[in-house]
Structures are given as C-alpha cells and as structure tokens.
Amino acid sequence: MSTPITTVHVLVCPYPSSGHIIPLIDLTRRLLTRGLTVTFVVTPTNLPLLQPLLSSHPPSSLQPLVLSIPETTISTSHRLLSIIRATREHHFPALLDWFRSHPSPPVAIISDFFLGWTHHFAGEIGIKRLIFSPSGAISHCVSFSLWQDLPKIDNPDDVNSPISFPNVPNCPVYPWWQLNSVYRSGKEGDPDWELYRSINQANKASWGAVLNSFADLEGVYLEHLKKEMGHDRVWAVGPLLPPSDDDDDDVGPFDRGGSSSLPSHESHIFDDLTDGCVDCRTGTQRGPLYLVYQLGVGFRVGEESKIIPRPIELSSLLVESLDENRPEWGRAKELSDKALGAVKGGSSDKDLDDLVKRLSEL
Known part of the structure; x- marks a missing residue:
C-alpha cells in the first residue's frame, strides 16, 4: 500500500x-x-x-x-x-x-x-x-x-x-x-x-x-x-x-x-486473464472481446444471435480449448502474470x- x-x-x-x-x-x-x-x-x-x-x-x-x-x-x-x-x-x-x-x-x-x-x-x-x-x-x-x-x-x-x-x-x-x-x-x-x-x-x-x-x-x-x-x-x-x-x-x-469488475456483457474477461485461462466467447468483436481475439488468448464460438454454433461444433471447440499445449494457453499465462504485476x-x-x-x- x-x-x-x-x-x-x-x-x-x-x-x-x-x-x-x-x-x-x-x-x-x-x-x-x-x-x-x-x-x-x-x-x-x-x-x-x-x-x-x-x-x-x-x-x-x-x-x-x-x-x-x-x-x-x-x-x-x-x-x-x-x-x-x-x-x-x-x-x-x-x-x-x-x-x-x-x-x-x-x-x-x-x-x-x-x-x-x-x-x-x-x-x-x-x-x-x-x-x-x-x-x-x-x-x-x-x-x-x-x-x-x-x-x-x-x-x-x-x-x-x-x-x-x-x-x-x-x-x-x-x-x-x-x-x-x-x-x-x-x-x-x-x-x-x-x-x-x-x-x-x-x-x-x-x-x-x-x-x-x-x-x-x-x-x-x-x-x-x-x-x-x-x-x-x-x-x-x-x-x-x-x-x-x-x-x-x-x-x-x-x-x-x-x-x-466489468459490465455483465463483458464479465469475467479480466478474471480469466488474471487466472491465466483461455477464453471461449460468443460476443461480438467490440471492446475487450476484440482484444481477447487480437491477443490470441481466446476462441470465438459465435457472435450474439447472428452466428450461433452448432452443438457438435461448439463441443469440439470447447474440447480443443482445454488442450494446455495450445499456444493460447501460454499467451494467457503470460498475460495473467502481466495483469497481476500491473x-x-x-x-x-x-x-x-x-x-x-x-x-x-x-
């Protein structure tokens, strides 16, 4: 302090x-x-x-x-x-x-x-x-x-x-x-x-x-x-x-x-970053979600009601996101360390x- x-x-x-x-x-x-x-x-x-x-x-x-x-x-x-x-x-x-x-x-x-x-x-x-x-x-x-x-x-x-x-x-x-x-x-x-x-x-x-x-x-x-x-x-x-x-x-x-600490439509983004988690999002590319995709720490699985993934496609993406060997996990961990350090x-x-x-x- x-x-x-x-x-x-x-x-x-x-x-x-x-x-x-x-x-x-x-x-x-x-x-x-x-x-x-x-x-x-x-x-x-x-x-x-x-x-x-x-x-x-x-x-x-x-x-x-x-x-x-x-x-x-x-x-x-x-x-x-x-x-x-x-x-x-x-x-x-x-x-x-x-x-x-x-x-x-x-x-x-x-x-x-x-x-x-x-x-x-x-x-x-x-x-x-x-x-x-x-x-x-x-x-x-x-x-x-x-x-x-x-x-x-x-x-x-x-x-x-x-x-x-x-x-x-x-x-x-x-x-x-x-x-x-x-x-x-x-x-x-x-x-x-x-x-x-x-x-x-x-x-x-x-x-x-x-x-x-x-x-x-x-x-x-x-x-x-x-x-x-x-x-x-x-x-x-x-x-x-x-x-x-x-x-x-x-x-x-x-x-x-x-x-x-974010509005409900952006909730948990900072929580995920500080926890070192990979994001799976259904929102649009605006604001913080744009950063998630730009920084390569998340997967886009849909865009509001405009793009709704099929259940099989969604389940496949979710399984893929759990693979800790994917580069998104390394980038998420690095960003997590930077967030906490800030x-x-x-x-x-x-x-x-x-x-x-x-x-x-x-």
Missing part, C-alpha cells in the same frame, strides 16, 4: 447499475488507501453494494450521497438513455445544492463515461471532471472515432457492410450491425442520437480519464486516447479486482457484489499514484 500523499476530496458518481458501480467501488477503495476523502453518489437500491466499504472506513474519509431516481421517469424501451436523462434531471440540481452548501467541497468528480452531463456540472461549479470506464481503452478509441467521423453505409439493408476505423490503432473493422445501436438506428437531430453524441463529446473534452485496464494490455490504445483528448491525463489502473488476503481492507469479493507495484499502481498526485495539485 502506498503512503498517503494528502487529503483530497473527490466526488465519485457511477452509472446506477451494478456492473458499473462495482468497479468504481474497487477504485474508491484504492483511493481511500492513498488518503483521499470520497463522497460516493448512490441510489437507495444500490446502497447495499457500497455498505461493506462504508463499514470498513470512517465517515471522515467516505460518505454516501444517496440520491434517488423516480422509477416513473425510466422508459422500459430505452432504459439506458432514460436513466441517463433521469440522473441529469434529478441529480444535477441536487448535486449543485450539495456542493454549494458543503464546507469542504470536492476538487474533482470521477464519473461513469455514460454520465456526460457531469462534465457540464463540473464546468458550472469550477472543478475537474474525469471519466471512468469500467472496461478498457479500445472501446473509447472506436467510440470517439465513430461519433466524430460519422461513417455511413451505401446500402441500408446490408447490415454486414464493413466499417473501418483507420485512425484507431490496428485499424479495426466491424460489420455495420456491430456498431452502436443508437448510432445505427438514428440520425442527426434525433434526441437520442444527439444525446449519445454529446456524451462522447463531453468525455473527449474531460480533464482526465481513468480506465479499468493496464499498459501491457492496451498500451497503444491508451496512447491514442491521450492524443485524442489532447493531454496525458489518462490513467490505466486495472485490473480492478477484489481485495486480496494481504490487503488491509476487510471487504471480500462476495461483499462487493461478485468477482467481476497492480502489485507495476504500471497500474504507478498510474494510480500519479492520479492521486495530480488530484492533490488541484
């Missing part, structure tokens, strides 16, 4: 979903061990996820700020965007009142990448906003490029039309159907489409970015993010994992909502120390 540098107050604001809250809780625990003071925004429904950390830290260092979202404001057809709008509508004014009445308000806000409105909140009250991503850097590299370049397809009926991202490292190419659904289904001027674009613009303009990744996994994409954001304030502090037995914190993996005095620990140092200078 690093020596605390100073007492700095930071506001942490997650997207209200367990897959996004849990990794921010893990990050908060690390910030607390480095001497920071944290106020954590949480809804009543998600407060139990934070409770174990609250019980292991004094109120002087960790405080919950419980803000509700009326369920009547949540649309079942567009739940993600309606939750984003609801947090902006109900949390923005509540946070303004809280900040203006606080005797020692925060110097920065670390907020989920979905909550682009917090960038404007930070600007209004004169503090810095840092985006937090519960997964890695490549997703944001592609997203920034998508919403800036606005690629189109000639034939709207050809969902397999390839869309390339030549400005992103390794020039990833995806079929049209794998791109963001809001982007594909909307157009300029549509409220949902414009909201999603504004989120990406706010993220790109933010003072800093904190990612659940590590340099040996995504070094080239982390450097690209720095270039895109126009500064070097991009910190890879992952993999954010449950406290180990030799940590000072009493919070265990089952106390913080499970062992995965958080035990390696690049992620150093990035976290630098993050705390930069925050202390505000």
